[in-house]
Amino acid sequence: MRTSRWILIVVLARCSGSPERSKADPCSAVGDQIVRLALRDGRSAMTPMLGNIGRGAARECRADKWSEATRQCLLTARTAAEAMRRCPITWGPGKKRPARAKPPAPLPCTNASWDGRYIKCLRALKCGNRPKSVEFSPDGKQLWVALHYDRPAVEIFDTTTWTLLGAVDLGRYGAVELAFSPDGKRAYASQYETASVFEIDRASLRVGRQLRTDSKASKVIALSPDGSRIYVANWSGHNVSEFDARSGKRLRNLPVDGIPRGLFVTDDQRSLYVASFSPGRLYKIDLATGATKTVYAGGRAIRHIVGDRSSNTLYVSDLGNSHLYKVNMATDDVRVLATANPKTNTIDLSPDGRVLFASNRGRNNPVSFLYPGPEWG
Secondary structure: OHHHHHHHHHHHHHHHOOOOOOOOOHHHHHHHHHHHHHHHHOHHHHHHHHHHHHHHHHHHHOOOOOOHHHHHHHHHOOOHHHHHHHOOOOOOOOOOOOOOOOOOOOOOOOOEEEOOEEEOOOOOOOOOOOEEEEEEOOOOOEEEEEEOOOOOOEEEEEOOOOOEEEEEOOOOOOOOOEEEOOOOOEEEEEEOOOOEEEEEEOOOOOEEEEEEOOOOOEEEEEEOOOOOEEEEEEOOOOEEEEEEOOOOOEEEEEEOOOOEEEEEEOOOOOEEEEEEOOOOEEEEEEOOOOOEEEEEOOOOOEEEEEEEOOOOEEEEEEOOOOEEEEEEOOOOEEEEEEEOOOOEEEEEEOOOOOOEEEEEOOOOOOOOOOOOOOOOO
């Protein structure tokens, strides 16, 4: 046990930098995985694993010399022996670098059907590490992908040819959520670690202003229908930031009782609906006074909101109980529309408002929800 504790201290000191270092850092996640593999396989794995930490993780990972495929190889390895055999890094003094892992098989593209209806899978795209969200440009010509644990932070695909058009780097960290201005000329990408939103010119892909929330852990972005206001949900800050889109000035932080995530601005721009992940509530904020009304308090982990403005209807997902709620915005009446599969995450509405799509993550990995789980969602 004393040896195991010493190894843990060495790993934290050399790979993670300090116990306070963000767990969102890919090298920290790799370091945690190396610890688990070394301790799981016993003393025979400790010496080469420590060699990797000293020469591989501290030098190569932190110097950005590893590809995301290498990081993923380590994160998904089940044993130390498998990691040493498959993952193309330096494993210790005097040892040659193993042959690179074989490229992954083509991504599956699975059709789906229900109630006599049929959805054809057109294409599965290969993107960077751990895509967190996707957003179509208002004209439908581009698909933007936010990569939370990768650099560059955003990838842009052409929706006609499905080729990669370009990418946007946001510094040391990746991106979490995306949104477009109503005219489609600007994109906005949130960054969890810096609690800010970056404004990106869509034509040139140049990064412009960095809008700092003066809060913590920024995620979902929502623009007012006329594009004059930008709202940002701050996960650990327990508030929602409001910016003037023209000047980039932060106007205020609206407090939320809980962890805010999903956002929706009403057509008249007088109200902001906020999904509170914990406690599982749906709030409505009066934007003139800042007063908050609880619309629904019966959820467990309310996560995402989409709206059909033509019918004045909201749809809301609840990850905790896998419910999908339907909200009448005129009366704020809420009812359960359906129960989906476990861990209901992001939802989206078809352009004609007739079909609601819900992604269901399935059971979490017992080690961490950041790793692939035991079942496909």
